Amino acid sequence: MKNEKSQILQEQIERLAKLGADYVDARIYQFDSYETLRMFNGVLDESTALLEPGLGVRVLYKGAWGFAATSGKAEIEKCFDRALQNARAASEIVGLPIEMPKEDACSHTYKSPVERKYSDVSFSDKVAFMSDIDEKLKASHVKQRMMQLIFQEMNIYFLNSEGKETSRNLFNVFGKMGIFGIDSDGGSHRRTADLYSNGYGTRGYEMLANPELFANHAERIKKELSETLVAPKLEYGKRSLIMLPGQGFLQVHETIGHPLELDRILGYELSFAGGSFVKLDSFGKLRYGSDKLSVSAGCAYPNSPGTTGCDDEGTEQRTYLLIDKGILVNALSSRSSVCEANRKAGRTIFDASGASARSTSFYRPPIDRMTNVNVLPGNDGTLADIIANTENGIILDTPLSWSIGSNREHFHFGCEYGQIVKDGKITGTVKNTSYQGHTLDFYNSLSAVGNESTLELRQVENCGKGEPNQVLELGHGIPVMKFENVITGERK
Numbered sequence: 001m002k003n004e005k006s007q008i009l010q011e012q013i014e015r016l017a018k019l020g021a022d023y024v025d026a027r028i029y030q031f032d033s034y035e036t037l038r039m040f041n042g043v044l045d046e047s048t049a050l051l052e053p054g055l056g057v058r059v060l061y062k063g064a065w066g067f068a069a070t071s072g073k074a075e076i077e078k079c080f081d082r083a084l085q086n087a088r089a090a091s092e093i094v095g096l097p098i099e100m101p102k103e104d105a106c107s108h109t110y111k112s113p114v115e116r117k118y119s120d121v122s123f124s125d126k127v128a129f130m131s132d133i134d135e136k137l138k139a140s141h142v143k144q145r146m147m148q149l150i151f152q153e154m155n156i157y158f159l160n161s162e163g164k165e166t167s168r169n170l171f172n173v174f175g176k177m178g179i180f181g182i183d184s185d186g187g188s189h190r191r192t193a194d195l196y197s198n199g200y201g202t203r204g205y206e207m208l209a210n211p212e213l214f215a216n217h218a219e220r221i222k223k224e225l226s227e228t229l230v231a232p233k234l235e236y237g238k239r240s241l242i243m244l245p246g247q248g249f250l251q252v253h254e255t256i257g258h259p260l261e262l263d264r265i266l267g268y269e270l271s272f273a274g275g276s277f278v279k280l281d282s283f284g285k286l287r288y289g290s291d292k293l294s295v296s297a298g299c300a301y302p303n304s305p306g307t308t309g310c311d312d313e314g315t316e317q318r319t320y321l322l323i324d325k326g327i328l329v330n331a332l333s334s335r336s337s338v339c340e341a342n343r344k345a346g347r348t349i350f351d352a353s354g355a356s357a358r359s360t361s362f363y364r365p366p367i368d369r370m371t372n373v374n375v376l377p378g379n380d381g382t383l384a385d386i387i388a389n390t391e392n393g394i395i396l397d398t399p400l401s402w403s404i405g406s407n408r409e410h411f412h413f414g415c416e417y418g419q420i421v422k423d424g425k426i427t428g429t430v431k432n433t434s435y436q437g438h439t440l441d442f443y444n445s446l447s448a449v450g451n452e453s454t455l456e457l458r459q460v461e462n463c464g465k466g467e468p469n470q471v472l473e474l475g476h477g478i479p480v481m482k483f484e485n486v487i488t489g490e491r492k
């Protein structure tokens with residue numbers, strides 16, 4: 001990977017080391033493009049393209065971080081100096097000094113699996129693709145139509161003072177279509193479909209163009225919206241909840257992913273995204289869910305937006321368990337948060353970084369983030385099997401609204417689409433669907449997990465965290481899950 005850029009970074013890193021820096025890392029975003037196309041009722045009403053190349057430098061000096069960034073090629077030396085100055089200033093007031101135990105030099109390259117790059121598809125072809133789907137969404141009961149496509153390509157080079165060197169070429173594509181209708185009471189209803197996969201395909205334009213993953217869902221959501229518009233309201237009551245992956249991904253994201261971010265557990269997000277009910281002494285003993293719940297983090301799915309090869313401090317991604325048969329065993333973590341957690345606990349809780357140090361761009365420092373958080377498929381058969389084994393239940397799909405406790409201890413979700421199950425059969429559609437619960441009680445009521453055939457890799461393009469806010473993309477591999485005695489609907 002040695003080239004002119006890496007030599008310049010190497011010289012600057014060595015210069016700062018001579019000035020007293022304990023650790024330095026630098027990321028060059030040689031290419032960072034973000035293209036958004038949005039269509040409303042057949043009219044392209046947004047087309048934005050952001051290109052953000054630049055350099056971000058992080059310095060550890062006497063236990064304090066300093067960070068600086070620049071997009072000016074003539075500013076490289078100044079940027080390194082500013083990062084060191086910031087770290088020196090912070091070191092005057094630091095409470096608990098940050099430690100980064102030294103790691104060995106290594107070198108990694110990673111490229112997302114791609115057949116056709118987004119930049120190789122013309123603007124007019126992309127708009128024509130959207131217009132074709134917009135035509136499919138038209139129907140007498142559909143009052144409004146929307147669609148959004150996002151294309152991302154990044155080329156990131158990383159070098160640190162330990163000799164870790166990574167080069168990554170990352171591609172992401174996100175697609176969403178939606179329709180809106182009005183019922184006879186004047187209530188507004190929405191049905192949407194997002195681009196998804198089973199996690200093992202590619203991430204180029206061919207993913208979006210695969211009709212099974214996106215375009216074909218236009219007919220399905222039209223049918224489901226028409227059912228919802230004439231459906232009765234969901235009656236309040238406790239019942240079994242069969243959660244489809246289109247809803248399960250956000251349930252898992254909000255009540256397993258976020259509370260297991262180690263910086264949150266350490267209290268660093270309290271003033272912004274919130275804290276976590278999980279404590280350092282919860283690991284290894286907290287029963288988070290029934291023994292049917294096993295959850296992994298990392299790079300199990302090659303075409304997930306959270307699979308990036310390495311994180312933004314050079315740690316190679318691996319797949320590891322967060323929850324093992326219901327017991328909490330690990331967290332989403334970075335090198336410094338692992339070190340701090342172990343020091344605060346007075347014992348080794350975490351033996352390695354979870355490779356979750358991620359930043360949204362060159363001008364933000366990495367923080368502990370979700371990578372991919374996946375529920376492992378179970379042994380309870382197909383969706384049809386799970387329905388057949390349900391006496392009194394509801395099938396729910398797609399988030400409409402959500403409200404989560406700031407420590408993630410409880411939640412309430414509204415959903416776009418619901419179907420009632422009686423004595424093993426679907427008996428009809430209901431509208432105004434919702435459910436609520438306490439996180440640990442809810443996952444301990446998990447009674448069935450579908451097999452591999454029920455698993456979908458759901459994409460998240462807008463996870464927000466940090467101050468200033470950093471928006472990041474990731475994925476969740478989620479099978480069908482069934483929970484018991486769940487409060488559903490709204491009390492009159």
Ligand SMILES: [Zn+2]
Nearest residue numbers: 253462463464
């Ligand atoms: Zn999030």
